[in-house]
Amino acid sequence: MRRPLPGGCMVDRRSFITSTVAFATAVAVGNETEGRYGASTPADAAPAPTEPAIALVDRSLGGSAAFAVAARARGLGILEFTGDVAAVWMRELEPRLRAGPVAIAGYASAATWFCIDLLASDFGARTVQRSDETHAVSFVISQSPGRRAALAPSAVRAQWSAPHA
Amino acid sequence: MPSPPPGISERDFQAALRALEGVVGREWLFATDEDVLLYRDGYSPLWGEAEERFASAAVAPNSVEQVQGIVKIANQYSLPLYPISTGRNLTYGGAAPAYSGSVVVDLKRMNRILDVSARDKTCLVEPGVSYFDLYRHLRTNKIPLWIDTADPGWGGLMGNALDRGGGYTDIEFRDHFDAHCGMEVVLPTGEVVRTGMGASPQAKTWQLFKYGLGPWVDGIFSQSNFGIVTKMGFWLMEEPEAALQVSVTVPKRRDVVPLVDTLHSLMCAHTVPSQVTVASPVMGGNNPELVRLRGSGGASDADWERFAGGAGGAPFWSAQFVYYGPSKVIAAQWEHTKDRLSGIAGVGFRETASYTFPLSDEQVEAVADKARYGIPSLNLFGSRTAPGAPPLEGHMDFSPMIPPHGEALIALTDYTGKVYADQGFTPSFVAGMMFHPRTMICFHAVPTFRNAADNARTRKLFETLVRGCAERGWPIYRIHPVFHKLGMEMFSAGDGSLHRLHETLKDAIDPNGIVSPGRYDIWPRRLRGTRA
Numbered sequence: 047m048r049r050p051l052p053g054g055c056m057v058d059r060r061s062f063i064t065s066t067v068a069f070a071t072a073v074a075v076g077n078e079t080e081g082r083y084g085a086s087t088p089a090d091a092a093p094a095p096t097e098p099a100i101a102l103v104d105r106s107l108g109g110s111a112a113f114a115v116a117a118r119a120r121g122l123g124i125l126e127f128t129g130d131v132a133a134v135w136m137r138e139l140e141p142r143l144r145a146g147p148v149a150i151a152g153y154a155s156a157a158t159w160f161c162i163d164l165l166a167s168d169f170g171a172r173t174v175q176r177s178d179e180t181h182a183v184s185f186v187i188s189q190s191p192g193r194r195a196a197l198a199p200s201a202v203r204a205q206w207s208a209p210h211a
Numbered sequence: 212m213p214s215p216p217p218g219i220s221e222r223d224f225q226a227a228l229r230a231l232e233g234v235v236g237r238e239w240l241f242a243t244d245e246d247v248l249l250y251r252d253g254y255s256p257l258w259g260e261a262e263e264r265f266a267s268a269a270v271a272p273n274s275v276e277q278v279q280g281i282v283k284i285a286n287q288y289s290l291p292l293y294p295i296s297t298g299r300n301l302t303y304g305g306a307a308p309a310y311s312g313s314v315v316v317d318l319k320r321m322n323r324i325l326d327v328s329a330r331d332k333t334c335l336v337e338p339g340v341s342y343f344d345l346y347r348h349l350r351t352n353k354i355p356l357w358i359d360t361a362d363p364g365w366g367g368l369m370g371n372a373l374d375r376g377g378g379y380t381d382i383e384f385r386d387h388f389d390a391h392c393g394m395e396v397v398l399p400t401g402e403v404v405r406t407g408m409g410a411s412p413q414a415k416t417w418q419l420f421k422y423g424l425g426p427w428v429d430g431i432f433s434q435s436n437f438g439i440v441t442k443m444g445f446w447l448m449e450e451p452e453a454a455l456q457v458s459v460t461v462p463k464r465r466d467v468v469p470l471v472d473t474l475h476s477l478m479c480a481h482t483v484p485s486q487v488t489v490a491s492p493v494m495g496g497n498n499p500e501l502v503r504l505r506g507s508g509g510a511s512d513a514d515w516e517r518f519a520g521g522a523g524g525a526p527f528w529s530a531q532f533v534y535y536g537p538s539k540v541i542a543a544q545w546e547h548t549k550d551r552l553s554g555i556a557g558v559g560f561r562e563t564a565s566y567t568f569p570l571s572d573e574q575v576e577a578v579a580d581k582a583r584y585g586i587p588s589l590n591l592f593g594s595r596t597a598p599g600a601p602p603l604e605g606h607m608d609f610s611p612m613i614p615p616h617g618e619a620l621i622a623l624t625d626y627t628g629k630v631y632a633d634q635g636f637t638p639s640f641v642a643g644m645m646f647h648p649r650t651m652i653c654f655h656a657v658p659t660f661r662n663a664a665d666n667a668r669t670r671k672l673f674e675t676l677v678r679g680c681a682e683r684g685w686p687i688y689r690i691h692p693v694f695h696k697l698g699m700e701m702f703s704a705g706d707g708s709l710h711r712l713h714e715t716l717k718d719a720i721d722p723n724g725i726v727s728p729g730r731y732d733i734w735p736r737r738l739r740g741t742r743a
Contacts, residue, residue, distance in 0.1 A: 130590040132364060133576055136343045157592035165365060167249055168297075168319060194241050195249060196271040196319040196339075203238055 096190040098151040108181035113153040131158045143169035146199040149188035159183050170198030213247045213267045216291050216312030227288040231270050234280035242268040250315045252307035254605030256659045256666050264307045269315035275441050278397045285725040292316050294439045296338035296370035302608040309692040309729040329354050333418035335444045338369045342587040355450040357585030359384035364587025369443045373433045377646035379486040379583045384448045393417040395442035399721035418444035436727035437720045451535040456564040460526035462557040464512045467528045467617030473551050475615040478648035482544050485533040490642035492525035493518045506632025509625050533583050605659040609676050611685040612650050634672045699732040
């Protein structure tokens with residue numbers, strides 16, 4: 047679903063949080079059966095969402111400068127790249143996800159979002175917001191609520207539901 | 212809730228999961244619907260259909276001993292396992308098992324770089340070590356060695372090597388299975404085997420000499436299901452003094468014959484060290500008339516050449532490759548290459564990039580063609596999707612292998628283009644990729660969808676391509692698990708004697724048939740005939 051964005055091309059912190067809360071509620075509907083594998087997370091176990099601390103921006107895309115300015119004004123650290131996100135992934139994103147929990151806002155091509163979403167899923171993260179913009183997609187990928195995954199850090203694992211923790 | 216593997220009761224499945232939990236701890240057993248979706252093949256040609264391959268659970272061990280424990284339990288319950296390393300392998304099945312209901316053994320937690328020797332130019336890694344991990348380790352520690360990365364570079368050394376993937380640097384490193392030296396394998400019985408010199412307990416040459424003593428068995432652990440590889444050694448490339456990337460162009464369609472013959476000769480003589488890509492800017496064009504010609508199945512040279520040359524026009528073919536080494540040697544290699552190719556009328560030579568190493572981080576970022584310099588990149592995705600465009604639904608790679616002959620490249624593209632067009636698909640752009648000096652792999656993107664009707668069409672296209680190319684002498688080198696049976700049928704010499712040998716080995720090595728049933732159509736005795 048396309049989410050209207052303040053300023054026409056940016057996501058503010060409030061919309062990050064609102065959408066994250068909505069997502070957390072949406073995924074928290076469970077059919078838990080104590081002690082049995084295959085059950086889902088109970089609603090009251092859903093942890094509070096994490097606010098994005100950093101914003102990933104592909105500076106080659108139209109609207110990226112405005113997104114970066116807005117994100118910086120809201121206190122987010124900016125990670126800029128041009129086209130290929132691999133170096134930023136190795137240098138910045140993966141170490142932060144490994145230490146987690148962290149949430150990452152982004153303004154990039156659909157292809158870059160696809161890559162980051164898949165790579166971050168190994169660390170217990172998931173896309174909690176995605177909006178198609180004119181020149182890009184904006185998104186938030188968060189480790190909270192934590193998804194069970196092989197490389198999820200201990201702080202994210204602590205958010206897993208009790209029967210699986 | 213995920214279904215138990217076929218033939219295993221819910222009660223036994225739950226008991227097996229509890230036992231697995233006892234081995235790895237509760238945190239590392241994943242058995243909810245959401246958990247197993249992480250291992251879904253996002254590009255599956257069976258997306259949403261009853262036959263789509265799903266895991267029943269996943270387990271993430273952290274040590275060889277835990278892998279042994281998992282194998283022991285699998286034998287007890289006849290539980291099918293599907294080991295993955297980093298689990299990418301997109302277009303060839305991703306992390307989804309070949310046999311639905313398998314428990315994925317997710318080896319990402321085993322991601323230790325056990326050894327890097329700058330002196331010997333080798334490394335020893337666990338299955339979860341990614342190209343990103345090893346590249347970062349070498350950069351951070353200022354070790355003057357290069358990895359050879361797949362492209363995109365988000366996968367892992369071991370998984371790519373075991374599926375016989377390739378890269379772009381020197382021949383000694385870019386055939387990733389060939390670049391390995393020694394492995395450790397947990398056999399389906401739980402026994403641990405070290406291959407090559409690693410079988411000699413005190414040997415100091417495990418990562419230096421491949422063969423050890425007696426039969427060399429490493430090959431049976433690639434594209435197979437005979438064990439779970441837990442360590443692998445690789446040879447690494449010494450960082451060269453310099454590199455020169457070049458482009459050679461020729462104007463006529465038939466010029467590809469002497470172009471490829473000469474490049475083949477230069478590669479075999481080690482004058483051209485890198486992977487060579489031979490592509491046609493004309494045949495790959497998006498002009499509707501060019502697309503129509505691609506699907507015509509035999510347009511004349513004159514038809515094609517109307518679109519080549521002229522003022523500012525494209526050359527018909529271009530070849531891209533790189534020299535690595537001392538600057539003086541590179542200059543001599545390039546001069547010799549030009550001498551050898553100068554007999555082709557209208558040949559063009561261009562230096563497209565040159566580097567002196569080491570590079571700073573800023574210089575690395577500016578490299579346009581990173582994989583050719585051992586730098587893992589995700590740029591390939593960006594090149595396929597315009598900014599802001601919705602992501603492609605997906606595709607499979609159809610990868611026939613042909614001799615290094617220009618005639619074969621023309622014949623292949625004529626044939627496959629017509630198959631695409633006849634079945635209502637836009638013919639794929641095709642290039643001849645000389646990963647190996649003596650063959651070309653010609654990747655074709657076969658689109659996959661998120662609806663059954665279109666995927667039925669795409670499966671028919673894929674099968675036609677596999678069968679038609681094999682009949683013409685161009686079988687595939689690697690294939691998506693949904694088509695493992697089809698692929699192996701193309702290797703039917705001796706009434707399928709190779710396949711029977713594979714299954715004879717399977718019976719001997721994995722009597723309970725627990726490791727990756729059906730991978731490359733190798734089935735354990737208890738499941739033969741089901742071919743699920």
